Amino acid sequence: MTTLFYDGTFEGLLTVIFEIYDRKLSVVRLFKGQQQAGAMFGEKLDVITNEVYATRVLKGLRKKLSPNGVQRLYIAHMAEMDNEENNLVGFIRYVFDSAQNIEDDYGNRYVIRLSEIIRMMRREKHRMEAFVRFQKLKDDTYYASVEPDFNVLPLLIRHFKSRYADQKWMIYDLKRSYGIYYNGHDTQFITLDFATVANPGDVISAYTEDESIYQHLWKSYFHSVNIPMRKNTKLHVRHIPKRYWKHLTEKI
Amino acid sequence: MNADRITEKLSILADAAKYDVSCASSGSKRKNENKGLGNASNGICHSYTEDGRCVSLLKILLTNYCIYDCAYCVSRKGNDIQRAAFTVQEVVDLTINFYRRNYIEGLFLSSGIFKDADFTMERLVQVAKKLRTEHKFNGYIHLKSIPGASDELMREAGLYADRLSVNLEMPTEEGLKLLAPDKNRQDMIDPMQFLKDEIILRKEEKKLFKKAPLFAPAGQSTQVIVGATPETDQQVLQSANYFYQNFNLKRVYYSGYVPVLADKRLPALNTSVPMVRENRLYQADWLMRFYGFNVNEIVNQGQPLLDLDIDPKLSWAIRNMQAFPIDINKADLQLILRVPGIGVQSAQKIVSARKFGKLNWDQLKKIGVSVNRARYFVTCNSPEFERRDLTGNNIKQFILAESQSKYLKNKPNQLNLF
Numbered sequence: 010m011t012t013l014f015y016d017g018t019f020e021g022l023l024t025v026i027f028e029i030y031d032r033k034l035s036v037v038r039l040f041k042g043q044q045q046a047g048a049m050f051g052e053k054l055d056v057i058t059n060e061v062y063a064t065r066v067l068k069g070l071r072k073k074l075s076p077n078g079v080q081r082l083y084i085a086h087m088a089e090m091d092n093e094e095n096n097l098v099g100f101i102r103y104v105f106d107s108a109q110n111i112e113d114d115y116g117n118r119y120v121i122r123l124s125e126i127i128r129m130m131r132r133e134k135h136r137m138e139a140f141v142r143f144q145k146l147k148d149d150t151y152y153a154s155v156e157p158d159f160n161v162l163p164l165l166i167r168h169f170k171s172r173y174a175d176q177k178w179m180i181y182d183l184k185r186s187y188g189i190y191y192n193g194h195d196t197q198f199i200t201l202d203f204a205t206v207a208n209p210g211d212v213i214s215a216y217t218e219d220e221s222i223y224q225h226l227w228k229s230y231f232h233s234v235n236i237p238m239r240k241n242t243k244l245h246v247r248h249i250p251k252r253y254w255k256h257l258t259e260k261i
Numbered sequence: 262m263n264a265d266r267i268t269e270k271l272s273i274l275a276d277a278a279k280y281d282v283s284c285a286s287s288g289s290k291r292k293n294e295n296k297g298l299g300n301a302s303n304g305i306c307h308s309y310t311e312d313g314r315c316v317s318l319l320k321i322l323l324t325n326y327c328i329y330d331c332a333y334c335v336s337r338k339g340n341d342i343q344r345a346a347f348t349v350q351e352v353v354d355l356t357i358n359f360y361r362r363n364y365i366e367g368l369f370l371s372s373g374i375f376k377d378a379d380f381t382m383e384r385l386v387q388v389a390k391k392l393r394t395e396h397k398f399n400g401y402i403h404l405k406s407i408p409g410a411s412d413e414l415m416r417e418a419g420l421y422a423d424r425l426s427v428n429l430e431m432p433t434e435e436g437l438k439l440l441a442p443d444k445n446r447q448d449m450i451d452p453m454q455f456l457k458d459e460i461i462l463r464k465e466e467k468k469l470f471k472k473a474p475l476f477a478p479a480g481q482s483t484q485v486i487v488g489a490t491p492e493t494d495q496q497v498l499q500s501a502n503y504f505y506q507n508f509n510l511k512r513v514y515y516s517g518y519v520p521v522l523a524d525k526r527l528p529a530l531n532t533s534v535p536m537v538r539e540n541r542l543y544q545a546d547w548l549m550r551f552y553g554f555n556v557n558e559i560v561n562q563g564q565p566l567l568d569l570d571i572d573p574k575l576s577w578a579i580r581n582m583q584a585f586p587i588d589i590n591k592a593d594l595q596l597i598l599r600v601p602g603i604g605v606q607s608a609q610k611i612v613s614a615r616k617f618g619k620l621n622w623d624q625l626k627k628i629g630v631s632v633n634r635a636r637y638f639v640t641c642n643s644p645e646f647e648r649r650d651l652t653g654n655n656i657k658q659f660i661l662a663e664s665q666s667k668y669l670k671n672k673p674n675q676l677n678l679f
Contacts, residue, residue, distance in 0.1 A: 056672055061416060115614035116624040122646070126612075139305045142364045168303075174296045174360060175397070222264045223358050229268050230359075233275040234320065235310040239534055244313025248306070259308055 010036045010051040015094075017041040019086050020063040022094065024072075026101050027062035028054070039094040064100075073104050078112040085126040088159040096122045134161045138168050140249075141180055144224075145217045151178040155256055162189055165172045166196050224258050229258035271355070273345040277325040277336050278371055281428070281484060286401045288365035288479040289423040290421040296619040298398025301423050301479075318369040318403060319359055323347055323384055327373030330504065331441035332524045333430070333489050336373045346375075353390045353396065358496050360400050367401030367423070368392070378409035388415055389421035401479070405455065408448040415455055419463075424479040424511070427452050431502070432497040436490035439526055455637065456481055460509070480511035488535040489518035489527055489563045489642055494567045496561040499544055502556040504551070515542040551605055552598045554597045570658060572606065575601040578638060579653030585638040586646070590619045591629055602634030 015021040029037060044053045070079050084214030086097055100119035103111055114120045128261045136157070141152035151173070155162075162182050166189055169178065171191040173191070181201060190199045287304020306315035324334040324346035356368045370388055372380050383568055385404050404422040406415055418425060427449045431437040434446045437502065456477065463476035483504060501513040517539035520530045545567060548554040552574070559573050560566070568576040578585065578601050585663040587596050589611060597608045607629040614628065616621060619642035626632050637656045640646045651659075 051308045111617065113613035114617040115610045115628050116620050118620055118627070121624075121627045135305070138303070139307045143371060145362070145387065153656050155361070171293050172300050173297055173298070173361070174293050190286075219358075223362060225264070226268060226271055226355070227359060227362070229272055230275050230319070231308060231310070233272040234279045234314075234316060234521060236312050236314075237515075239312035239314075239536065241313040241536075242311065245309055245311050248309040248313060248315075257308065258362075 010038065010096075012044070012051060012053045013037055013039045013056050014042060014044050014054070015039065015056045016058050017089075018058060019083060020060060021056065021058040022086055023063035023066040024059045025056050025098065026066045026157070027059070028056050029098070029102070030105070037095075039098055041042055041094065044194075070101070070104065071133060073107075073110060075110065078110070081112075081123065081127050084130055084164070085123055086188075087163065088126055088130050090126060090129075090159065091178065093122075093126060096126075130159055130161060130164070133157050133159050134164045136166055136253070137161055137180075140253050140257060141165075143178060144255060145220045146215050148209055148215055149177060149217075152181070153179070153256070154181045154183050156184045156252075157182065160185060165189065170196055228259050267351060267355075270345045270347055270351070271321070273343050274321045274347060277373075278320045278322045278369070280335065280516060280519060280521075281320065281369070281371060282314070282514045283369070283403070283426060283482055283484060283512065284315045284317045284320065285424070285482070285512060286403075288511055289401060290478050291399050291401075291423060291475060293399045295397050295399070297399055298357065299398055299400035301367060301399060301401040303366070303539050307364055307366065317366045319356055319365045319367070320369040321347070321352070321355075321371075323370060323372035323381075323388070324375055325373045326375045328376070328508075329374055329441070329443050331430070332522065332526050333440050333486055333518065335521050337522075344642060349384065349391060353391050356392060356400075356431070357396055357398065364398075367403070369403040370406070371405040374407065378407045379411055379414060382407040382410035382418065384416045385482065386418050386421065389418065392423045398663050403479075404594065405461065406452045408444070410452065412455060415452055416459060419459060419477040420454065420474055420479055423475075424481045424482060425456055426484070428484040429436070429500075430484070430486055431490055432485045432487065432492045432500045432616075433490070436492060439490060453481060453483070453504075453510075455511075457508050462526065472670070481508065482510055482512040482514065484514040484516055486516050486518050487539060488532075492563040493560075494538070494545070495562075495565040497542060498549075498556050498560050501546065502549060511548065513540050514548070521652075537569050538567070541569060541573060545573045553595055554599075570661060572601075574599070575634065575660065579656050582653050586640050587638065589625065589639045589641045590615050600635050600638045602631035602638075621656060629668070634660055 013025055013028070015025050025039060044055055070082070082097065082100070087095070096119055100123050103117060103119050111117065111120060115124065137155055141153045141155060143153045146152055162180065165180060169180065170191055175191055177191060179188055179190045187198055187200050189196050249257070249260070285304065286301065289301040291301040293300040306317050310316060322336070326344050326346060327336045327338055328397065330338040352368070352370065361367045370385055372381050372385060374539040385407070388403060389402050392402065395446060402422045403424040403426065404418050406418065406425045406427045408427060429449055431440060437444060437446055460477055460480065463473065466473045483499060485500065497515065504510050504513060506596070517535040518528065519534050520528055520532050523530055533677065545559045549556055554577070558577055567573055578599070587600065589597065593610050594608055597603055597611060598605065610628045611625070621641055621643040622632055622645070625641060627633070637647050637651065
């Protein structure tokens, strides 16, 4: 058994694959970060991300998978789910060890796991497309904070850019401390320093005057469309799990 | 803007519109090509009410003043309620501002009939026109087609709206006669027929000229109220099937009657909403649209009501045990779709995966099959399969017992028999 460590990037993951084949390793375990002295048995190896190796592996993947298949792998890695690296390595090795394209072989544990991860990512992306609640700031930027379960912000750009093409907007992931900002033409990734906001009152005064009116109207609408005789809390919470409530105008 | 007045109107006119269950915002293909606001190609539920229904659109009436006196409707003329009316501009402002904050996918505008059909329809069209032309709004717009409105207005509505709908209200003509004596089913069917023909025509046109305008790209839908009149599920579903077949409807919605009015023709006020029945009707609807079932397989003379205990697919399967077991590694997709516990996605995954090797129970479970249901109806690459010669009724009992025991399992102080 060889224990491998990598930097957590997609190129890093592809470099790991290169090393596995180059060194003819059979049983491996992969971790993010750097090795700790003496903590584990067996061989240990820090994999240094190498663009040339990564490109070669990617080229190989493109030969063996459909374009969609390569993208799915990329998205699954972007999710940054704990301890999924080994399943991704398992998947890629299965790709290279098979003569044909295996991306639809759902009987295989790695293929089905990848499809589960993709499903979770898709659902989270879809939830964000639904649950983002913009608040209008005085400079006409529409601002929203979110805390998605997985790292889905990059997947949201296309949707929000085509939808809100004529307004400035920002979606900020509080959990991962970065956001996307659209200035009316292009989007960019940004980080904000919330520590500089000394007085919470400053935040509220940053909103436009009609912001609170529309929030109130929306809450009142949300209340009016409910049919009390059909109350079904279980179904309600299944659709909007409680962890999302704090960023939903109508549930605050 | 007078915020208090608008809030009051919004609560009256949203409350009056909420019994219309349609909330779909999918099926259109309107893109944001003019660097305007919004697109309508997704279908997103932005929130869910406490009764678990999706909130996708700003669903309101333009007004709840109405010249009709339909027994099942809260807005009927004879009902003593608060009345209100929005101006065209108010609806436009609400839609735009809600949309910009990502609260909604668009607007679903309906209305009580004031003055006459044309006058009402004209106002609805004005709202849509203003949104599309003055505000470059590309979000989803669903308009009610008002029975009796002129062809000209309907045509204009189709140019601005993504979806149009006429509610049939009651599943049968007799039901409608009983509860809405001023209305006539033919008046509802006429605009459906008109729109169907127009949609087909415009589609042909679009094939020839790419620049031809969109015309109601998300098609037509309708709604029937169930439980207000004594129709059987067979009558409801056959009527739905008729409209799917003959009017190319995208959706038929089934709205379990919520008793809001005292009227001797209607169920009493304390009657509960038939929510399970409504759910079974939707399941049956799905079987017709996505699973290749014929309506007569689901309900027929011998089986006019859907089973409330179990879903209609399981119900069909246990009535047709001669069709099972099927071999999951060989059977056609169409047959796999008929197995209880296997959905469309799982069925497709099975068909893809078995090209690489035969599947066993563990793999089927991972793929998403509900094995505790499917195991009575399929065999796979595993020596264990249901060998007992069970009747349909046995299976129903086993499955019901199992789904109940799920709740019992977590009880801490379960009694031991010995």
